[in-house]
Amino acid sequence: MSRNNAHQHAKQPRTALAGPYGHPFHPILVTIPIGTWVASLVFDIIGLIAADPEPYTRAAWILIVIGLVGAVLAALFGFLDYLQLERGTQARKTGTLHMVLNLGVTVLFIVNLVVRLAEEEDHVSIAGFVLSIIGLAALGASGYLGGKLAYRYGVRVADETTQQEGFR
Numbered sequence: 001m002s003r004n005n006a007h008q009h010a011k012q013p014r015t016a017l018a019g020p021y022g023h024p025f026h027p028i029l030v031t032i033p034i035g036t037w038v039a040s041l042v043f044d045i046i047g048l049i050a051a052d053p054e055p056y057t058r059a060a061w062i063l064i065v066i067g068l069v070g071a072v073l074a075a076l077f078g079f080l081d082y083l084q085l086e087r088g089t090q091a092r093k094t095g096t097l098h099m100v101l102n103l104g105v106t107v108l109f110i111v112n113l114v115v116r117l118a119e120e121e122d123h124v125s126i127a128g129f130v131l132s133i134i135g136l137a138a139l140g141a142s143g144y145l146g147g148k149l150a151y152r153y154g155v156r157v158a159d160e161t162t163q164q165e166g167f168r
Contacts, residue, residue, distance in 0.1 A: 019155070030074045032069075032074065035067075036064070039063050040061070040132060043056040044128070048129075057125070060062075061113060065113065074102075078098075078102070081095075082099060098145040098149060101138055105138045107133050108135040
């Protein structure tokens with residue numbers, strides 16, 4: 001496949017399940033784990049200074065669970081987009097690293113949840129807190145790569161002719 005054809009192919013949905021042309025579902029779904037995992041860290045911080053940390057520690061692990069469900073959904077839809085990338089291209093290499101980082105982050109948050117559930121809820125899990133910070137840092141790096149896929153390489157972004165409709 002020529003470079004131009006590979007680029008145009010990467011803009012198209014593999015299936016209607018991935019979202020319509022120019023409107024992929026993966027970027028919408030990633031907001032679930034990002035938001036819930038950041039919120040879980042905020043609840044940890046509140047729990048560290050609260051007189052009664054128990055409601056905050058419970059909320060933190062509940063948010064981690066919601067984030068894990070969201071991460072699985074985002075991964076499924078992201079994989080549909082990944083399959084559109086031609087092997088050997090820089091976009092595919094970037095997509096592979098993005099995917100591996102996200103899978104690693106998801107495993108890290110599974111471990112984080114197990115650590116938290118093994119401890120008492122009357123205090124913030126320091127190990128869980130540290131795992132959240134590491135996980136969110138890796139998620140930030142992966143998000144950078146996801147942005148590179150969309151905004152630099154144009155993966156699943158409408159072509160410029162379609163984009164020009166908004167400027168007429």
